[in-house]
Amino acid sequence: MPDRTAILNKTDAAAALQRLMDAGDDVPKLIEAVKNASFLEDVPSPERQTLRAHKRKLKRALVKQSTESRRSLFQTKAEDTERYVKSDKKFAELCDEYQGLKWRIVKMPGGATRKADHYYTLHGLMMQATRGNLTESCPMFAENGNIDFHGRFQWDSWNLAKGLTNAQAREKFVAEYFKFPSTELYKDTRSIAIKAQPQAARA
Numbered sequence: 001m002p003d004r005t006a007i008l009n010k011t012d013a014a015a016a017l018q019r020l021m022d023a024g025d026d027v028p029k030l031i032e033a034v035k036n037a038s039f040l041e042d043v044p045s046p047e048r049q050t051l052r053a054h055k056r057k058l059k060r061a062l063v064k065q066s067t068e069s070r071r072s073l074f075q076t077k078a079e080d081t082e083r084y085v086k087s088d089k090k091f092a093e094l095c096d097e098y099q100g101l102k103w104r105i106v107k108m109p110g111g112a113t114r115k116a117d118h119y120y121t122l123h124g125l126m127m128q129a130t131r132g133n134l135t136e137s138c139p140m141f142a143e144n145g146n147i148d149f150h151g152r153f154q155w156d157s158w159n160l161a162k163g164l165t166n167a168q169a170r171e172k173f174v175a176e177y178f179k180f181p182s183t184e185l186y187k188d189t190r191s192i193a194i195k196a197q198p199q200a201a202r203a
Helices: 004-010 013-023 027-036 038-042 046-076 078-086 088-099 117-131 149-160 166-179
Strands: 105-107 113-115 185-187
Touching (some): 013 046, 027 038, 027 046, 078 088, 078 166, 088 166, 113 149, 117 166
Antiparallel strands (some): 105 113
């Protein structure tokens, strides 16, 4: 086993730990401090546990920062989201984007699977906006003979949207699309979530 004391003294563990402490809640400083202290992972030690605690702290801070940034973006970009409601073309583009998202998969009994909850919320609103009230029967079984959880969830979500007008369904779809949490996706590729459009580029 490596000599922990020698390794940590050589790389100045004390200084690395001090930078972690000094970073406090400043995310950029914490990122840099964690990066500079990465060598502490090499040897089992109390210092490594301190580094890992700060890594967890950084992860929580980044999640919070992402959530706050998204909330701020959507609040200040109301005029942009409104375009998706009023424009047939923009709404169709948003529906295509929604269907192309990498949704997390939820395992169900019997080896069946379904997608994350907001996929179905959005599916129901999209179908209500584009096709009106549901008239189809609820699916029972998938082609492989198992219970069709995916189909049932889709049916239920559309049925819940029954009675909404086209405009109401569109408005709810757009609102839900931009506020659901990134944790329901393997990777968040929503266009407005990635970057804000420059003022001059707005149509």
